[in-house]
Amino acid sequence: MKDKGTSTYLAAGFFLALWSFTSVVSASPGHGDQQRESMGQPGQPEQVDRSIDIEMHDNYYGVENLDIQAGETIRFQVTNKGKLVHEFSVGTPDMHEGHQEMMQMMVEHGAIKGGQINQQAMQMDMGDGRSMQHDDPNSLLLEAGETGELIWTFNEPVKNLEFACNLPGHYQAGMMGNFHFQQ
Amino acid sequence: MRTLKKIAVFTGSLLFPAVLLAAEYELSVDPVMIDTGDFTKIGVGYNGSSPGPTLRMKEGETATIKVTNNLDVDTSIHWHGLIVPADQDGVPGISFDGIKPGETFTYTFPVRQNGTYWYHSHSGFQEPDGAYGSLVIEAEDREPFRYDRDYVVQLADKHPDAGAQIMHNLKNSAEYYNRTEQTLPDFFSDIGENGFLATVKDRWDWGNMRMMKTDIEDVQGFTGLINGKGPDQNWTGQFEPGERVRLRLINSSASTYFDFRIPGMKMTVVAADGNNIQPVVVDELRLAVAETYDVIVQPREDKAYTLFAESMGRTGYARGTLAPREGMTAAVPEMREPPLLTMADMGHGGMDHGSMSDTEMNASDMDHSSMDHSAMDAADPFYAPGSGLLPQAASGGKFLSYADLRAQQPRYDYREPEREIVLRLTGNMERYIWSINGVKFEDAEPLRLQYGERVKIRFINETMMAHPMHLHGMWSLLNVGAKGDNPTKHVISVNPNTEVAVDVEVDEPGEWAFHCHIFNHANAGMFLKVVVEGGDA
Numbered sequence: 001m002k003d004k005g006t007s008t009y010l011a012a013g014f015f016l017a018l019w020s021f022t023s024v025v026s027a028s029p030g031h032g033d034q035q036r037e038s039m040g041q042p043g044q045p046e047q048v049d050r051s052i053d054i055e056m057h058d059n060y061y062g063v064e065n066l067d068i069q070a071g072e073t074i075r076f077q078v079t080n081k082g083k084l085v086h087e088f089s090v091g092t093p094d095m096h097e098g099h100q101e102m103m104q105m106m107v108e109h110g111a112i113k114g115g116q117i118n119q120q121a122m123q124m125d126m127g128d129g130r131s132m133q134h135d136d137p138n139s140l141l142l143e144a145g146e147t148g149e150l151i152w153t154f155n156e157p158v159k160n161l162e163f164a165c166n167l168p169g170h171y172q173a174g175m176m177g178n179f180h181f182q183q
Numbered sequence: 184m185r186t187l188k189k190i191a192v193f194t195g196s197l198l199f200p201a202v203l204l205a206a207e208y209e210l211s212v213d214p215v216m217i218d219t220g221d222f223t224k225i226g227v228g229y230n231g232s233s234p235g236p237t238l239r240m241k242e243g244e245t246a247t248i249k250v251t252n253n254l255d256v257d258t259s260i261h262w263h264g265l266i267v268p269a270d271q272d273g274v275p276g277i278s279f280d281g282i283k284p285g286e287t288f289t290y291t292f293p294v295r296q297n298g299t300y301w302y303h304s305h306s307g308f309q310e311p312d313g314a315y316g317s318l319v320i321e322a323e324d325r326e327p328f329r330y331d332r333d334y335v336v337q338l339a340d341k342h343p344d345a346g347a348q349i350m351h352n353l354k355n356s357a358e359y360y361n362r363t364e365q366t367l368p369d370f371f372s373d374i375g376e377n378g379f380l381a382t383v384k385d386r387w388d389w390g391n392m393r394m395m396k397t398d399i400e401d402v403q404g405f406t407g408l409i410n411g412k413g414p415d416q417n418w419t420g421q422f423e424p425g426e427r428v429r430l431r432l433i434n435s436s437a438s439t440y441f442d443f444r445i446p447g448m449k450m451t452v453v454a455a456d457g458n459n460i461q462p463v464v465v466d467e468l469r470l471a472v473a474e475t476y477d478v479i480v481q482p483r484e485d486k487a488y489t490l491f492a493e494s495m496g497r498t499g500y501a502r503g504t505l506a507p508r509e510g511m512t513a514a515v516p517e518m519r520e521p522p523l524l525t526m527a528d529m530g531h532g533g534m535d536h537g538s539m540s541d542t543e544m545n546a547s548d549m550d551h552s553s554m555d556h557s558a559m560d561a562a563d564p565f566y567a568p569g570s571g572l573l574p575q576a577a578s579g580g581k582f583l584s585y586a587d588l589r590a591q592q593p594r595y596d597y598r599e600p601e602r603e604i605v606l607r608l609t610g611n612m613e614r615y616i617w618s619i620n621g622v623k624f625e626d627a628e629p630l631r632l633q634y635g636e637r638v639k640i641r642f643i644n645e646t647m648m649a650h651p652m653h654l655h656g657m658w659s660l661l662n663v664g665a666k667g668d669n670p671t672k673h674v675i676s677v678n679p680n681t682e683v684a685v686d687v688e689v690d691e692p693g694e695w696a697f698h699c700h701i702f703n704h705a706n707a708g709m710f711l712k713v714v715v716e717g718g719d720a
Binding site for chain 2: 057058059060064084114168169170172173174175
């Protein structure tokens with residue numbers, strides 16, 4: 001248990017590093033933090049304004065456009081109806097691109113195989129204090145048939161905010177959808 | 184089916200009504216002028232042009248195609264990759280008698296699949312002379328990917344010599360079109376590098392094989408075409424930056440394998456031979472003769488991108504452009520150095536390492552998920568180790584391998600094949616005879632299959648050229664070690680000195696053609712008739 005805690009902690013550190021790196025890339029110089037904050041943050045159950053059901057299929061989302069209000073907190077109830085592992089991840093295109101490298105690594109190392117996630121492989125030490133633990137606050141990774149929940153609070157309107165599956169090739173093939181901020 | 188209904192709620196606009204549709208198509212087979220930009224010549228086309236029009240069908244409809252022969256010789260059309268009743272398959276002498284001059288023949292068949300295919304004449308030398316076109320079938324259900332634009336990118340190797348002349352020249356000398364034969368200066372420079380004895384021995388070995396290291400393409404001197412346009416005519420497809428563009432790559436060459444890339448852009452391969460695969464992001468891919476691959480690209484910048492297809496032997500290329508506006512172009516790369524065949528392609532040292540037999544390749548060996556990066560970078564298991572043909576991406580990145588292909592939605596449940604059939608791909612380069620199990624078509628007994636059985640066909644390539652093997656009428660389930668997830672194909676490229684296995688579910692009665700799709704190889708005898716016994720033919 002102790003080991004697991006450590007790797008999770010280290011992984012979280014790595015993801016935070018990745019998170020800020022990608023957001024710096026995506027925003028204009030000096031506005032990285034601003035973009036990351038404006039994208040929103042994990043929400044609390046008591047703040048939830050409404051729930052949205054999302055179905056994931058091989059390899060697309062049942063919904064590809066979602067209207068949202070700035071400031072809204074939404075509970076995404078996500079079901080993987082496909083036979084492959086899929087992800088529901090909130091971010092900008094550049095953030096997704098950064099995350100795709102991680103997912104590629106997971107698949108290459110057997111942490112994700114077909115419809116299943118190998119938790120043991122996820123915790124494998126990747127060196128430099130990195131593991132492949134998938135615990136980004138902005139995304140859900142679901143096995144075939146699995147259901148999960150992500151609560152997200154949206155702040156101010158962000159251009160190009162998307163939900164996406166970053167498994168190798170899935171985003172590129174079109175497994176993504178757009179958030180549209182309503183005035 | 185229940186799942187489908189649920190999908191329909193969300194994506195209703197993307198679905199086509201699942202009612203039986205009857206659709207009529209008309210094609211005339213005409214003498215046409217073909218202008219490649221490098222030369223102009225008379226050829227054969229459809230509806231007045233070569234390539235013919237893109238036929239757009241819908242899965243679930245019954246297609247009726249009226250084909251009128253305006254030539255002064257017999258013709259035929261084969262629907263490449265389509266599963267149709269045996270008498271609609273369009274091979275004269277096997278499926279039907281052919282279409283006489285002036286006659287109109289009406290094909291009718293239910294369209295039971297979707298994706299990217301093509302059609303071509305199966306008579307005389309009409310296919311290399313220009314008688315080909317593309318065939319796109321819209322899916323009945325939601326596809327497992329999406330795109331904003333959709334282009335056919337049909338590659339061909341147009342030669343200034345007529346098809347019959349090419350065959351005649353090859354029969355006289357297999358090296359007739361080899362513009363890259365090793366020369367006397369090569370001999371002396373090799374002596375400088377390798378020493379006299381080694382060089383003489385090397386030349387002696389190759390002479391004994393009646394092959395040359397440059398025997399990768401036996402018909403050189405062609406102009407590469409994209410949708411009928413030569414490199415200078417520059418076929419162009421337009422896009423808005425950020426859009427996803429589906430490119431339906433079809434290799435309709437008579438002889439040429441093409442290595443396709445778009446410098447500066449990754450491609451996501453989503454279908455092979457019309458069947459969806461789990462997406463693979465690549466920098467470059469090789470299209471064997473008669474294969475199709477669908478890729479999705481997303482050009483984000485407001486600039487032009489070059490579509491570049493080099494022949495495998497680097498003797499010619501096709502070029503086109505993707506651009507936000509007509510008239511924009513991007514740099515056209517130089518062709519890379521021509522590869523040379525090696526002893527590995529010749530078969531010295533045995534075939535053990537290049538073979539893809541089940542005993543040597545099990546699922547875990549081949550499975551992506553268990554490969555680490557170094558294994559991924561290692562040689563493609565579908566080439567003999569040390570093969571001169573082993574492809575490498577120009578970018579240094581990922582080159583698609585057959586080993587990457589996994590069915591997105593397997594067409595058949597997995598079951599063990601009931602028996603195995605060995606087909607040795609054989610040939611005599613000097614006399615330009617190509618054959619199967621050492622016997623050319625005219626002398627060969629038909630291959631008899633039983634309706635309802637599942638057979639394993641093991642190809643063993645004993646020649647030094649790659650052979651794209653095409654079984655008509657039934658799918659070939661390519662063994663990549665993934666059992667039920669093995670991809671479904673209609674052309675299987677078998678590289679020199681390798682073995683490749685496919686399973687075939689024998690589910691279509693009647694008589695079918697089975698041949699190498701390099702036009703002159705099929706013509707010289709690498710061709711079998713398949714008879715499916717039983718079923719209600």
